[in-house]
Amino acid sequence: MFKALLAFSVLGTTLGNAHTDLSGQKVCRIYTNDSSKLVEEMRQVYGGEIDIWAKNEEFVDACVPADVASQVSGCNVMIEDLDSAIKETYPQGTTQFSGVQSTFDIATRKVHDIFFEEFRDLDTIYTWLDLLALTFPELVKIEWVGQTFEGRDMKALHISADNREMNPDKKTIxxxxxxxxxxxxSVSTACYMIYNLLTKYGNNKKETKYLNHLDFLVIPVFNPDGYAYTWTHDRLWRKNRQQTYFPRCFGIDIDHSFDFHWTGAEDIPCSEDYGGDSPFEALEAESWNNYINETKxxxxxxxxxxxxxxxxxxxxxxxxSCEALPRDLENLLELSYGMAKAIRNKSGKSYTVLSSCQDRGSDLKPGLGSGSALDYMYHHRAHWAVQLKLRDTGNHGFLLPPKYIVPVGNEAYAALRYFCEFILNPEL
Ligand SMILES: [Zn+2]
Structure with missing residues (x-):
């Protein structure tokens, strides 16, 4: 019997000297009810931009050099040794992670879970997407969304059973x-969702229903340049890698670049929230705008x-803005709490439901919540829209070790299933 087997190996990115030296840095949690004031004070002590990991009405998590940490009163150290926390997130073994095998068996349509044992770099993810397209040709199309500043492709996976009788309006998630x-x-979780939708279609009632009645567009790596940079240079890079008007500062925060209530969140191009000089200056946001409104x-x-x-x-x-009320607030809350409950039932983890403006602090400082993908999509294209901030609550922060890929994937997938049920509910 014919059995085709495709295999690929990952010839790794070397974690060499190119990496930003973060030894001696710590992540502090400081309790405060005035985060803006605290951040300003820390800037004064440090004499420059501070990398804020999280902030809310109770505390600020900040990544700071050890001497700044010791000068900030009330610094509860969340991550003592940033360097080793970073190393733990890369594939283990040696710094050269060659020989990782992932196989796709076209005959049995089995996709081995080994892909989710570690975080994967951009090339590996794109190869994996290609292999999915070969393995599930009737369900998957890879589409080109645009090109980044450094010339990489932005890719979307269009998953569709192409069942236009059951999905005449091309309802899409x-x-x-x-x-x-x-x-x-967030990247591994998007891949995990793709994997579950595809491998369960035809085998599981729910997924079969979802794919028969809905199309899915998944962009697992919305910021390919930034993502590649976190693998080769700086694990904590957040923005894209676009040149700004200030020669020494690279990167626009894509999530501040969309043309809906865009105000130029921060005018300092070096800051982590820099939203560009004009809306859609981030090429990824602009390409997305064209793709979703023209191609789709x-x-x-x-x-x-x-x-x-x-x-x-x-x-x-x-x-x-916290003053702008979303349409259908009641149903939007039902959706959000329903997703939180689905997660709790799956893993016991508690996710807090709140308005994005509260999370961003836009009621304290207008502009902090400007130009987001969430608002843009909700206002222009998507009937329902939510942002899901995944684990954890701060012990690892952005440096969640790879052993959490599957548990987080599972709970987020439970939330996605609830989202699908919610959309397919004929009473809404
Ligand atoms: Zn984010």
Whole structure:
């Protein structure tokens, strides 16, 4: 019997001297009810930009040099040794991770889970997508969304059973991962969702129903340049890698670049939140705008799920202002709490539901929530939209070790299933 076997091996990226030296840095949690004031104070002590990992009404998590940590009163050290925490997130063994095998058996349509044992670099992920397209040719199309500043391709996976009798309106769910480069768990989770939808279709009632009645557009790596950079240079890079008007500062925060209530969140190009000089200056946001509105104009986007990390939160629109009320707030809350409950039932983990504006602090400082993908999609294209901030609550922060890929994938997938059920509910 014919049995085709495709295999590929990952010839690794060497973690060499090119990496930003982060030894001596620590991550502090500082409790405060005035995060903006605290961040400003830390800037003064440090004499420059501070890398804020998370902030809310109770605390700020900041990555700072050890001497700054010792000068900030109330620094509870969350990550003592940043360097080793970073190393733990890369594939283990040697710095050269060659020989990792992943196989796809076309005859039995089996996709081995080994892919999810470690985080994967961009080339490996793109190869994996190609192999999925070969393994599930009737369900998967790889589409080109655009090109990045450094010339990489932005790729979307269109998953569809092409069942136009059952899905005449081309109802679609869009899932994006990796908008922020260092949030690796959002990339692996997007891949995990793809994997589950494809391998369960035809074998499991629910997935068969979802794919018969819905199309899925998944962009696992929305920020390919930034993601590649986290593998070769700086594990904690967040923005894209675009040149700004200031020669020494690279990168635009894609999630501040969309043309909906864009205000130019921070005018300093070196800052982590820099939203560019004009809306859609980030090439990824601009390409996405063209792709979704031109290439995909016939598709009706019923759901948008934007994956980020960390803090275990489910955020609903709007991000730009707490005074702007979303339409259908009651149903949007039902959706968000339903997703949180699905996660709790799956893994016991608690995810907090709140408005994105609260998470961003846009009621304290207007502009902090400007130009987000969530608001843009909710306002222009998607009937329902949520941002899912994955694990954890701060012990590892952005440096979640790979052993959490599958557990986080499972709980997030439970949330996606709830989202699908919600959309397919004829009463809504
Ligand atoms: Zn993010």
């Amino acid at each position: 869009v899932i994006t991962g990796g908008v922020h480069a260092r949030e690796w768990i 104009s016939e598709y009706t986007i019923h759901g948008y799920l934007d994956l980020h990390s960390y803090s275990q939160e489910i955020l609903y629109p709007y991000a730009y």
